[in-house]
Amino acid sequence: MPRTSVKGQVITDLVVEFVEPSLEEHTKRSDMDEKLVGMISLKESLSWKVYVAGAANQRGSGVGLVIISPDKIVIEKSLRMGFLATNNEVEYEALLIGMTMVQKMGGKNVEMFLDSRNRNPHADSLATLATSSAQSLPRVILVEDLYTPTKINVDVVYVHQIKMGPSWMDLVVLYLKESILPEEKSEADKVRRKAPRFWLFEDQKLYKRSFSGPYLLCMHPEATELLLIELHEGICESHTGGRSLSHRALTQGYWWPNMQKEALEYVKKCDQCQRFAPNIHQPRGVLNPLSSPWPFAQWGLDIVGPFLKAAGNKRFLLVGTDYFTKWVETEPLSNIRDLDARRFAWKNIVTRFGISHTLILDNGVQFDSKAFRRYCCDLGITNRYFTPAYPQGNG
Incomplete structure (x- = not known):
């Protein structure tokens, strides 16, 4: 007498053993000639769900994990860290540990849920070692001490470093x-x-x-x-x-x-x-050449001092230099007034070397006064004023 149901059971066991994980077999029995009809339909991808949370405070840091297998088996785990870590480092450790556990259990497709308060209260409670849970899950929790950071052995890609050339x-x-x-x-x-x-x-x-x-x-x-x-x-x-x-x-x-x-x-x-550098708004001046065509035609006057008081309360020196011969005339002064400048020009320059053509002067009051300008204009001397290299000495 034929036993068709046994043959159908053997075929069913063979399909269950060798079918791909993404396929699910549904069998349906019918009374038509006692034959077993097998139906294989596609199913959604079998993935593991891992809820992780990290907590770090002044008492230490910890990691909580809730792993749900494709068969709806729930695994809980809590880890205490024996090393100092920031909140970001704790969450990174939680991710690594969760993926490592799923890999050891043969999982290939993982959905990670990290630190989401609304969807992840259980993992957060494990991280803080609390007992509250919204689900009726087992009360046995594995607690493990982690003393060193997790190291992952991956293939290191070395970047070519350009060596700097020789130097001092x-x-x-x-x-x-x-x-x-x-x-x-x-x-x-x-x-x-x-x-x-x-x-x-x-x-x-x-x-x-x-x-x-x-x-x-x-x-x-x-x-x-x-x-x-x-x-x-x-x-x-x-x-x-x-x-x-x-x-x-x-x-x-x-x-x-x-x-x-x-x-x-x-x-x-x-x-x-x-x-965008600040611009100099002072108008440009006309450039004046300082070449001297003959001896004693162009003199430069300047005041040096103050020095320590000498005899007659002399503290300053009025110096005149010829631009052609570099001859120097000097006289000690107790005051630096325009009257002293006029007396020096008459006594040391005009009476000895004749009326000069040009006087090179700075912008001091003793040289730029109306009386000194009028005195030089009456003698036919041209005054040229300049700005020295050190503006603080400009008069």
Whole structure:
């Protein structure tokens, strides 16, 4: 007598054993000739759901995990961390531990739910070691101590690093590290004299000793421009001048040779500094040539002092210099009035060398007064006024 139901059961067991995980078999029995009809239909992807939460406070840090398998089996776990960690580091550890547990249990598709208060109250309660739960889950919770951060062994992709070229630091570092000097005697003497001004740290970084401040990190020539860019127009951009920029680099703890010169050259290349620098609104003056065509035709007058008081309460010197012969006439004065300037011009220049063609003067009151101008105009002398190199001495 045929036993068709047994044959159908064997086929069903074979399909269950070798079917793909994404397929689910539904069997339906019918009374038509006692045959078993098998139906295989597609099912949604079988995924694990992992709810993780981290908590960090002054008492320590912990991780709570709720893992739900595709078969609706719930696994709870809580971990206490024996090392200091921030809230972000705790959540990162929770993610790693959750994925590791699912991988060990053979899971391939995982849905992670991280620190969502509305959808993740159970994992959050595990993280804070509380007992409240919205679901009727088992009360047995595994508690494990974690003393070191989790390390994942992955294939490391090394980035090609471009080695910086030779620089002035190489000889100093070589001497401080291995006491090796260049073969040339002059270069060896230079390195030997410069070496006491530097200090080599354990990480092979060279520092310059400072007299009154902290040690300064020596910068490679190829990295100085990046530092100047960051200080001049970085996140705390100031767009200061060259001297201020080099001084700021020093206060930040950096040093390299000729840093002030490089800072000045960099500021000159800054586009924003050239466009928006304050303009000089003073009108331009006419350029006057200072060439002297013959001896004693052009004199320059200036006042030097004050000095310590001498005999007759003399504190100043009125100096006249001929531009052609460089002859000097001088006279001590107790006051610097326009009357004294007129008397000096008549006594020391006109009566001895004749009436000059031009007098080169600064903008002092004693030279720019109406009386002195009228006196020179009556003698036919042309006055030329100029601004000296140091404006504080301009009269």
